[in-house]
Amino acid sequence: MIKSRTYVKVKGLNQERALNNISKTVNIYNYKRNEHNIGEFEVENSKSSQIVELLKKEGLEIVDIKSRGFVHSLKTLSKSLGIIAGLIFVIVFYIVQYNFVLKIDVWGGESEENRLVKEFVQSSLTSNFKNSIDTDELELLIRSNFDFVSSVSIAIVGQSIIVNINPATMPDEMQGQFQPIISNYNGIITEINLIQGTLNCEVGSIVQEGDILVMPYMTDSEGTLYEVEPRAEIIAEVWSQASVSHYDYKITKTRTGKTITLNEVLLGDIVIYQNFCEIVFEDYEIESYSQSLSDIILPLVLRKTIYYEVEIEEVFQDFSEVKDRIIGEAREKALIFFDKNEIIINENYTISEGAGCYIVNYTITAQVDIGGNSAS
Amino acid sequence: MFNFFDEIKNKASSIDNNFLNDYNILNISGKLLYVEGHLGVTIISDSQIAFKVKKGRVVVDGEGLFLCELTDNTLTVQGKINKMEIF
Numbered sequence: 478m479i480k481s482r483t484y485v486k487v488k489g490l491n492q493e494r495a496l497n498n499i500s501k502t503v504n505i506y507n508y509k510r511n512e513h514n515i516g517e518f519e520v521e522n523s524k525s526s527q528i529v530e531l532l533k534k535e536g537l538e539i540v541d542i543k544s545r546g547f548v549h550s551l552k553t554l555s556k557s558l559g560i561i562a563g564l565i566f567v568i569v570f571y572i573v574q575y576n577f578v579l580k581i582d583v584w585g586g587e588s589e590e591n592r593l594v595k596e597f598v599q600s601s602l603t604s605n606f607k608n609s610i611d612t613d614e615l616e617l618l619i620r621s622n623f624d625f626v627s628s629v630s631i632a633i634v635g636q637s638i639i640v641n642i643n644p645a646t647m648p649d650e651m652q653g654q655f656q657p658i659i660s661n662y663n664g665i666i667t668e669i670n671l672i673q674g675t676l677n678c679e680v681g682s683i684v685q686e687g688d689i690l691v692m693p694y695m696t697d698s699e700g701t702l703y704e705v706e707p708r709a710e711i712i713a714e715v716w717s718q719a720s721v722s723h724y725d726y727k728i729t730k731t732r733t734g735k736t737i738t739l740n741e742v743l744l745g746d747i748v749i750y751q752n753f754c755e756i757v758f759e760d761y762e763i764e765s766y767s768q769s770l771s772d773i774i775l776p777l778v779l780r781k782t783i784y785y786e787v788e789i790e791e792v793f794q795d796f797s798e799v800k801d802r803i804i805g806e807a808r809e810k811a812l813i814f815f816d817k818n819e820i821i822i823n824e825n826y827t828i829s830e831g832a833g834c835y836i837v838n839y840t841i842t843a844q845v846d847i848g849g850n851s852a853s
Numbered sequence: 854m855f856n857f858f859d860e861i862k863n864k865a866s867s868i869d870n871n872f873l874n875d876y877n878i879l880n881i882s883g884k885l886l887y888v889e890g891h892l893g894v895t896i897i898s899d900s901q902i903a904f905k906v907k908k909g910r911v912v913v914d915g916e917g918l919f920l921c922e923l924t925d926n927t928l929t930v931q932g933k934i935n936k937m938e939i940f
Binding site: 492493494496497500501504505506507508509510511516518 | 893925
């Protein structure tokens with residue numbers, strides 16, 4: 478529908494004669510006669526007013542007339558002032574608002590870092606107008622205000638400020654909280670390989686748990702102290718001791734599972750209710766607890782006392798029968814303090830006896846890197 | 854300037870060109886009929902279109918005929934053209 482033409486439907490007799498006359502001044506297109514006295518045709522849009530006059534002059538009745546085509550649509554649109562005004566407003570609004578930045582995107586860092594940088598950029602902008610944003614200055618500001626940013630590039634894309642940051646990677650010796658290396662063991666230092674920091678011990682020193690082994694600073698040739706994360710390989714012979722006791726005669730109590738519960742409601746110290754029950758157990762253990770029922774008006778307390786029936790048994794067991802097991806238990810207890818891959822240098826035990834009580838003391842000596850971790 | 858009809862007329866050596874200037878009719882594939890030098894349409898229907906030419910009358914018979922274009926001295930008939938007679 479590119480061609481702009483006016484469609485005309487006419488009614489009348491001897492249309493051939495009329496067409497011959499009209500065609501002398503106006504070109505006729507696509508003339509069709511579907512009925513004897515009704516014909517339809519098209520003329521150029523520019524001739525629409527002329528064709529109306531000519532048809533009247535020829536005595537033909539115009540049944541229908543309408544304009545078609547792209548140019549006609551444009552002309553119709555051009556007469557719709559509201560639409561034009563709306564279009565102009567939209568275009569102007571778009572052009573104006575396109576000059577403003579509406580969004581800030583920060584890429585490259587952790588989410589928390591990105592949030593901080595975004596807030597900083599937002600607060601640094603004096604205006605959202607694109608031309609007033611100095612990206613170079615913003616880059617400098619970000620670099621100087623955030624230690625975790627090693628480099629930054631800022632670009633304005635569309636209506637967004639894209640901030641691309643490269644997180645700074647601190648050298649290993651500068652990382653950490655600069656806490657000293659502290660011994661977690663008791664032992665004698667046999668070997669030291671200091672990587673960084675200042676030693677606070679020497680080979681042959683006896684250290685105890687909690688002693689500082691390496692200080693978190695270094696001194697340069699000019700005597701200036703600067704903090705570093707202490708690192709060292711400090712090998713020490715450390716020992717771990719555990720003891721297990723055994724009694725040749727002892728009394729054991731075992732709960733049978735039977736219980737009796739005594740419920741009491743107290744007002745202060747006065748018992749105002751009690752479900753009386755008789756304790757029929759020969760031997761028993763008692764557990765009791767209280768629960769406040771109401772302390773708004775009256776300080777009512779529910780006290781429950783549970784009686785557990787127990788069986789008391791006398792056990793006679795000679796130490797010699799269980800000696801190996803007791804020593805094994807003591808060894809297991811001593812080993813708890815070491816990692817599985819520690820090198821055990823020596824282990825021994827002593828047994829002390831007194832009044833039917835035997836105490837097994839088990840000592841394990843192992844070679845441990847006590848400088849392998851810092852307190853941080 | 855190249856003129857299609859003049860080129861054809863120049864090939865007719867035995868006829869005086871003055872006798873070939875009354876009208877020109879060109880039938881294209883029986884679907885389109887172009888006419889130069891008509892003197893007015895006399896019949897228009899979907900089965901027959903007739904028009905006057907100098908010293909005669911032309912009748913076009915067919916189906917679904919309509920005037921594709923009509924100007925002062927040219928016309929174009931479109932449709933299925935079965936027969937064209939000159940009287």
